[in-house]
Amino acid sequence: MSPRSYVVTGASTGIGQACVAQLVAAGAQVWASVRSDKDEAALGREHGDAVTVLRLDVTDAESVRAAGERVTAAGPLHGLVNNAGVALPAPLEHIPIEVFRRQLEVNLIGQLAVTQAMLPALRKAREQGMDARIVMIGSIGGRIAAPMLGAYHASKFGLVGLADTLRAELAPSGIRVILIEPGAIATPIWGRGADAAAEVMAGISPSALERYSAQIAGAQKGAARSAKRGLPPPRAAQLIIKALTVANPRPRYLIGSDAHTAAVVAQLPHRLRYRLTAARR
Numbered sequence: 133m134s135p136r137s138y139v140v141t142g143a144s145t146g147i148g149q150a151c152v153a154q155l156v157a158a159g160a161q162v163w164a165s166v167r168s169d170k171d172e173a174a175l176g177r178e179h180g181d182a183v184t185v186l187r188l189d190v191t192d193a194e195s196v197r198a199a200g201e202r203v204t205a206a207g208p209l210h211g212l213v214n215n216a217g218v219a220l221p222a223p224l225e226h227i228p229i230e231v232f233r234r235q236l237e238v239n240l241i242g243q244l245a246v247t248q249a250m251l252p253a254l255r256k257a258r259e260q261g262m263d264a265r266i267v268m269i270g271s272i273g274g275r276i277a278a279p280m281l282g283a284y285h286a287s288k289f290g291l292v293g294l295a296d297t298l299r300a301e302l303a304p305s306g307i308r309v310i311l312i313e314p315g316a317i318a319t320p321i322w323g324r325g326a327d328a329a330a331e332v333m334a335g336i337s338p339s340a341l342e343r344y345s346a347q348i349a350g351a352q353k354g355a356a357r358s359a360k361r362g363l364p365p366p367r368a369a370q371l372i373i374k375a376l377t378v379a380n381p382r383p384r385y386l387i388g389s390d391a392h393t394a395a396v397v398a399q400l401p402h403r404l405r406y407r408l409t410a411a412r413r
Protein backbone atom coordinates (compact mmCIF):
# COMPACT_ATOMS: atom_id res chain seq x y z
CA MET A 133 0.00 0.00 0.00
CA SER A 134 1.38 3.49 -0.82
CA PRO A 135 2.10 5.73 2.17
CA ARG A 136 -0.48 8.19 3.42
CA SER A 137 -0.08 11.69 2.12
CA TYR A 138 -0.45 14.96 4.06
CA VAL A 139 -0.11 18.70 3.41
CA VAL A 140 1.29 20.89 6.19
CA THR A 141 1.33 24.67 5.66
CA GLY A 142 3.85 26.88 7.44
CA ALA A 143 6.50 24.17 7.79
CA SER A 144 9.60 26.38 8.15
CA THR A 145 9.53 26.62 11.94
CA GLY A 146 7.52 25.86 15.08
CA ILE A 147 4.47 23.63 15.09
CA GLY A 148 4.43 23.03 11.31
CA GLN A 149 8.09 21.99 11.25
CA ALA A 150 7.46 19.56 14.15
CA CYS A 151 4.38 18.11 12.41
CA VAL A 152 6.39 17.41 9.26
CA ALA A 153 9.11 15.64 11.26
CA GLN A 154 6.60 13.42 13.09
CA LEU A 155 4.63 12.57 9.96
CA VAL A 156 7.84 11.60 8.16
CA ALA A 157 8.90 9.49 11.16
CA ALA A 158 5.53 7.73 10.93
CA GLY A 159 6.23 6.81 7.29
CA ALA A 160 3.97 9.36 5.62
CA GLN A 161 4.59 11.25 2.40
CA VAL A 162 4.46 14.95 3.26
CA TRP A 163 3.86 18.08 1.21
CA ALA A 164 5.38 20.88 3.28
CA SER A 165 4.81 24.55 2.49
CA VAL A 166 7.54 27.18 2.88
CA ARG A 167 8.23 30.61 1.42
CA SER A 168 12.01 30.85 0.96
CA ASP A 169 14.90 29.04 -0.76
CA LYS A 170 16.63 28.69 2.60
CA ASP A 171 13.65 26.91 4.20
CA GLU A 172 13.16 24.73 1.11
CA ALA A 173 16.81 23.63 1.26
CA ALA A 174 16.58 22.94 5.00
CA LEU A 175 13.58 20.62 4.50
CA GLY A 176 15.43 18.77 1.74
CA ARG A 177 18.50 18.27 3.94
CA GLU A 178 16.40 17.10 6.88
CA HIS A 179 13.93 14.77 5.17
CA GLY A 180 15.10 14.01 1.62
CA ASP A 181 12.46 12.36 -0.58
CA ALA A 182 9.93 11.91 2.22
CA VAL A 183 9.01 15.58 1.86
CA THR A 184 7.93 17.45 -1.25
CA VAL A 185 8.18 21.19 -0.87
CA LEU A 186 5.31 23.45 -1.87
CA ARG A 187 6.31 27.09 -2.36
CA LEU A 188 3.18 28.66 -1.03
CA ASP A 189 2.10 31.97 0.42
CA VAL A 190 -1.42 31.49 1.75
CA THR A 191 -2.27 35.10 0.78
CA ASP A 192 -1.15 34.61 -2.84
CA ALA A 193 -4.04 33.14 -4.85
CA GLU A 194 -1.81 31.95 -7.69
CA SER A 195 0.60 30.02 -5.46
CA VAL A 196 -2.32 28.46 -3.57
CA ARG A 197 -4.00 27.40 -6.82
CA ALA A 198 -0.77 25.93 -8.24
CA ALA A 199 -0.13 24.00 -5.01
CA GLY A 200 -3.65 22.57 -5.05
CA GLU A 201 -3.30 21.44 -8.68
CA ARG A 202 0.08 19.83 -8.00
CA VAL A 203 -1.13 17.90 -4.97
CA THR A 204 -4.35 16.82 -6.69
CA ALA A 205 -2.48 15.63 -9.79
CA ALA A 206 -0.25 13.45 -7.58
CA GLY A 207 -3.13 11.43 -6.14
CA PRO A 208 -5.30 11.19 -3.02
CA LEU A 209 -4.59 13.39 -0.01
CA HIS A 210 -5.36 12.00 3.44
CA GLY A 211 -4.96 15.11 5.52
CA LEU A 212 -4.44 18.87 5.38
CA VAL A 213 -2.92 20.72 8.33
CA ASN A 214 -3.81 24.39 8.01
CA ASN A 215 -1.06 25.68 10.26
CA ALA A 216 0.48 28.80 8.67
CA GLY A 217 -0.13 31.83 10.86
CA VAL A 218 1.15 35.09 12.27
CA ALA A 219 0.42 37.22 15.33
CA LEU A 220 0.33 40.99 14.80
CA PRO A 221 -0.19 42.70 18.17
CA ALA A 222 -1.32 46.33 18.52
CA PRO A 223 -4.14 48.27 20.23
CA LEU A 224 -7.26 48.08 18.06
CA GLU A 225 -7.71 51.84 18.33
CA HIS A 226 -4.49 52.38 16.41
CA ILE A 227 -3.67 49.25 14.45
CA PRO A 228 -3.27 50.26 10.79
CA ILE A 229 -6.18 48.73 8.88
CA GLU A 230 -3.77 47.13 6.40
CA VAL A 231 -2.09 45.30 9.30
CA PHE A 232 -5.46 44.14 10.64
CA ARG A 233 -6.38 43.01 7.13
CA ARG A 234 -3.09 41.11 6.76
CA GLN A 235 -3.76 39.30 10.02
CA LEU A 236 -7.10 38.05 8.68
CA GLU A 237 -5.65 37.33 5.24
CA VAL A 238 -3.02 34.99 6.65
CA ASN A 239 -4.83 33.34 9.56
CA LEU A 240 -8.38 33.12 8.29
CA ILE A 241 -8.87 33.78 4.58
CA GLY A 242 -5.64 31.93 3.75
CA GLN A 243 -6.87 28.85 5.61
CA LEU A 244 -10.04 28.78 3.52
CA ALA A 245 -8.14 29.39 0.27
CA VAL A 246 -5.79 26.46 0.95
CA THR A 247 -8.73 24.28 2.02
CA GLN A 248 -10.57 25.01 -1.21
CA ALA A 249 -7.44 24.25 -3.24
CA MET A 250 -6.82 20.91 -1.47
CA LEU A 251 -10.41 19.62 -1.32
CA PRO A 252 -10.27 17.94 -4.75
CA ALA A 253 -7.30 15.84 -3.53
CA LEU A 254 -9.03 15.10 -0.22
CA ARG A 255 -12.15 14.03 -2.13
CA LYS A 256 -10.00 11.65 -4.18
CA ALA A 257 -9.05 9.84 -0.96
CA ARG A 258 -12.73 9.52 -0.01
CA GLU A 259 -13.61 8.24 -3.49
CA GLN A 260 -11.06 5.47 -2.97
CA GLY A 261 -12.64 4.59 0.39
CA MET A 262 -9.86 6.19 2.44
CA ASP A 263 -9.92 8.65 5.29
CA ALA A 264 -9.56 12.40 4.61
CA ARG A 265 -9.23 15.06 7.30
CA ILE A 266 -8.74 18.80 7.59
CA VAL A 267 -7.00 20.02 10.73
CA MET A 268 -7.26 23.73 11.48
CA ILE A 269 -4.69 25.17 13.87
CA GLY A 270 -6.78 27.59 15.87
CA SER A 271 -5.84 28.83 19.32
CA ILE A 272 -7.21 29.14 22.82
CA GLY A 273 -7.18 32.77 21.65
CA GLY A 274 -10.23 31.74 19.61
CA ARG A 275 -12.20 31.27 22.83
CA ILE A 276 -10.95 34.05 25.05
CA ALA A 277 -9.55 37.47 24.15
CA ALA A 278 -6.92 39.66 25.77
CA PRO A 279 -5.77 43.26 25.17
CA MET A 280 -3.31 44.02 22.35
CA LEU A 281 -4.08 40.87 20.38
CA GLY A 282 -7.41 41.94 18.93
CA ALA A 283 -6.48 41.26 15.32
CA TYR A 284 -5.16 37.79 16.20
CA HIS A 285 -8.26 37.01 18.27
CA ALA A 286 -10.53 38.16 15.43
CA SER A 287 -8.75 35.71 13.14
CA LYS A 288 -8.88 32.80 15.59
CA PHE A 289 -12.49 33.41 16.74
CA GLY A 290 -13.31 33.57 13.03
CA LEU A 291 -11.56 30.27 12.45
CA VAL A 292 -13.90 28.61 14.96
CA GLY A 293 -16.90 29.62 12.85
CA LEU A 294 -15.12 28.63 9.66
CA ALA A 295 -14.20 25.20 11.04
CA ASP A 296 -17.69 24.61 12.48
CA THR A 297 -19.36 25.39 9.15
CA LEU A 298 -16.85 23.35 7.13
CA ARG A 299 -17.38 20.42 9.51
CA ALA A 300 -21.13 20.64 8.97
CA GLU A 301 -20.87 21.07 5.20
CA LEU A 302 -18.34 18.28 4.67
CA ALA A 303 -20.00 15.76 7.00
CA PRO A 304 -22.03 14.18 4.16
CA SER A 305 -18.76 13.72 2.21
CA GLY A 306 -17.12 11.97 5.15
CA ILE A 307 -14.30 14.54 5.37
CA ARG A 308 -13.66 15.31 9.01
CA VAL A 309 -12.73 18.79 10.21
CA ILE A 310 -10.80 19.11 13.46
CA LEU A 311 -9.95 22.32 15.31
CA ILE A 312 -6.79 22.38 17.41
CA GLU A 313 -6.70 25.01 20.17
CA PRO A 314 -3.20 25.31 21.64
CA GLY A 315 -2.20 27.44 24.59
CA ALA A 316 1.35 28.77 24.62
CA ILE A 317 3.83 26.83 22.50
CA ALA A 318 7.49 27.94 22.47
CA THR A 319 7.91 28.88 18.80
CA PRO A 320 9.29 31.87 16.85
CA ILE A 321 5.75 33.31 16.56
CA TRP A 322 6.27 35.24 19.79
CA GLY A 323 9.50 36.94 18.68
CA ARG A 324 8.05 37.64 15.26
CA GLY A 325 4.98 39.15 16.92
CA ALA A 326 7.19 41.41 19.03
CA ASP A 327 9.00 42.61 15.89
CA ALA A 328 5.70 43.27 14.12
CA ALA A 329 4.38 45.14 17.19
CA ALA A 330 7.51 47.31 17.36
CA GLU A 331 6.96 48.30 13.73
CA VAL A 332 3.32 49.29 14.37
CA MET A 333 4.16 51.12 17.61
CA ALA A 334 6.82 53.18 15.79
CA GLY A 335 3.99 54.75 13.79
CA ILE A 336 1.75 55.55 16.78
CA SER A 337 1.72 59.01 18.39
CA PRO A 338 3.56 59.42 21.73
CA SER A 339 0.31 60.29 23.54
CA ALA A 340 -1.42 57.12 22.25
CA LEU A 341 1.62 55.06 23.21
CA GLU A 342 1.52 56.58 26.68
CA ARG A 343 -2.19 55.73 27.06
CA TYR A 344 -1.58 52.08 26.19
CA SER A 345 1.88 51.74 27.76
CA ALA A 346 0.76 49.50 30.65
CA GLN A 347 -1.19 47.20 28.33
CA ILE A 348 1.69 47.04 25.86
CA ALA A 349 4.12 46.20 28.68
CA GLY A 350 1.72 43.52 29.98
CA ALA A 351 1.41 41.95 26.53
CA GLN A 352 5.19 42.03 26.01
CA LYS A 353 5.73 40.33 29.36
CA GLY A 354 3.13 37.67 28.54
CA ALA A 355 4.68 37.00 25.13
CA ALA A 356 8.18 36.67 26.60
CA ARG A 357 6.83 34.23 29.19
CA SER A 358 5.05 32.17 26.53
CA ALA A 359 8.16 32.09 24.31
CA LYS A 360 10.19 30.79 27.25
CA ARG A 361 7.76 28.56 29.10
CA GLY A 362 5.42 27.41 26.34
CA LEU A 363 5.25 23.72 25.50
CA PRO A 364 7.86 22.47 23.01
CA PRO A 365 6.46 22.30 19.43
CA PRO A 366 6.75 18.48 19.25
CA ARG A 367 4.20 18.24 22.07
CA ALA A 368 1.71 20.16 19.93
CA ALA A 369 2.62 18.08 16.89
CA GLN A 370 1.92 14.83 18.77
CA LEU A 371 -1.66 15.86 19.33
CA ILE A 372 -2.07 17.09 15.75
CA ILE A 373 -0.82 13.72 14.42
CA LYS A 374 -3.28 12.02 16.76
CA ALA A 375 -6.10 14.15 15.32
CA LEU A 376 -5.00 13.13 11.82
CA THR A 377 -4.74 9.43 12.52
CA VAL A 378 -6.86 8.27 15.48
CA ALA A 379 -9.89 6.21 14.46
CA ASN A 380 -12.52 8.54 15.86
CA PRO A 381 -11.10 12.06 16.31
CA ARG A 382 -12.75 14.66 18.50
CA PRO A 383 -14.00 17.77 16.69
CA ARG A 384 -11.78 19.99 18.90
CA TYR A 385 -8.58 19.44 20.90
CA LEU A 386 -7.09 21.81 23.48
CA ILE A 387 -3.31 21.68 23.96
CA GLY A 388 -1.67 22.56 27.29
CA SER A 389 -2.82 23.18 30.84
CA ASP A 390 -3.03 26.94 30.18
CA ALA A 391 -5.48 26.26 27.34
CA HIS A 392 -7.59 24.03 29.59
CA THR A 393 -7.69 26.70 32.32
CA ALA A 394 -8.58 29.44 29.84
CA ALA A 395 -11.33 27.22 28.41
CA VAL A 396 -12.89 27.12 31.90
CA VAL A 397 -12.63 30.92 32.21
CA ALA A 398 -14.31 31.21 28.80
CA GLN A 399 -17.35 29.41 30.27
CA LEU A 400 -17.79 31.79 33.21
CA PRO A 401 -20.79 34.13 33.24
CA HIS A 402 -20.07 37.03 30.89
CA ARG A 403 -19.87 39.78 33.51
CA LEU A 404 -17.33 37.85 35.59
CA ARG A 405 -15.33 36.70 32.59
CA TYR A 406 -15.00 40.19 31.13
CA ARG A 407 -14.04 41.59 34.55
CA LEU A 408 -11.24 39.02 34.75
CA THR A 409 -9.92 39.72 31.25
CA ALA A 410 -10.25 43.54 31.19
CA ALA A 411 -7.13 45.68 31.15
CA ARG A 412 -6.57 47.40 34.51
CA ARG A 413 -5.12 50.59 33.01
Ligand SMILES: NC(=O)c1ccc[n+]([C@@H]2O[C@H](COP(=O)([O-])OP(=O)(O)OC[C@H]3O[C@@H](n4cnc5c(N)ncnc54)[C@H](OP(=O)(O)O)[C@@H]3O)[C@@H](O)[C@H]2O)c1
Pocket residue numbers: 141142143144145146147148166167168188189190191215216217218238269270271272313314315316317318319320321322324358362
Ligand atom coordinates in the same frame (compact mmCIF):
# COMPACT_ATOMS: atom_id res chain seq x y z
N1 LIG B 1 3.01 29.28 19.35
C1 LIG B 1 1.89 29.38 20.03
O1 LIG B 1 1.90 29.64 21.25
C2 LIG B 1 0.57 29.15 19.35
C3 LIG B 1 -0.58 29.06 20.15
C4 LIG B 1 -1.81 28.88 19.54
C5 LIG B 1 -1.90 28.75 18.16
N2 LIG B 1 -0.78 28.83 17.41
C6 LIG B 1 -0.92 28.73 15.95
O2 LIG B 1 -0.05 27.75 15.46
C7 LIG B 1 0.24 28.02 14.08
C8 LIG B 1 1.74 27.89 13.85
O3 LIG B 1 2.40 28.87 14.60
P1 LIG B 1 3.82 28.67 15.29
O4 LIG B 1 3.65 29.02 16.71
O5 LIG B 1 4.41 27.38 14.93
O6 LIG B 1 4.60 29.90 14.63
P2 LIG B 1 5.87 30.04 13.69
O7 LIG B 1 6.99 29.18 14.18
O8 LIG B 1 6.09 31.50 13.54
O9 LIG B 1 5.36 29.40 12.31
C9 LIG B 1 4.46 30.06 11.47
C10 LIG B 1 4.57 29.46 10.09
O10 LIG B 1 3.59 30.09 9.27
C11 LIG B 1 4.25 30.50 8.08
N3 LIG B 1 3.60 31.64 7.45
C12 LIG B 1 3.43 32.89 7.95
N4 LIG B 1 2.80 33.66 7.05
C13 LIG B 1 2.58 32.88 5.96
C14 LIG B 1 1.99 33.09 4.71
N5 LIG B 1 1.49 34.30 4.35
N6 LIG B 1 1.92 32.07 3.84
C15 LIG B 1 2.43 30.87 4.15
N7 LIG B 1 3.02 30.59 5.32
C16 LIG B 1 3.10 31.59 6.21
C17 LIG B 1 5.67 30.83 8.50
O11 LIG B 1 6.50 30.85 7.36
P3 LIG B 1 7.72 31.90 7.20
O12 LIG B 1 8.86 31.31 8.02
O13 LIG B 1 8.00 31.90 5.74
O14 LIG B 1 7.26 33.21 7.74
C18 LIG B 1 5.93 29.68 9.44
O15 LIG B 1 6.30 28.54 8.72
C19 LIG B 1 -0.31 29.43 13.82
O16 LIG B 1 -1.55 29.32 13.15
C20 LIG B 1 -0.52 30.00 15.21
O17 LIG B 1 -1.52 30.98 15.27
C21 LIG B 1 0.46 29.03 17.96
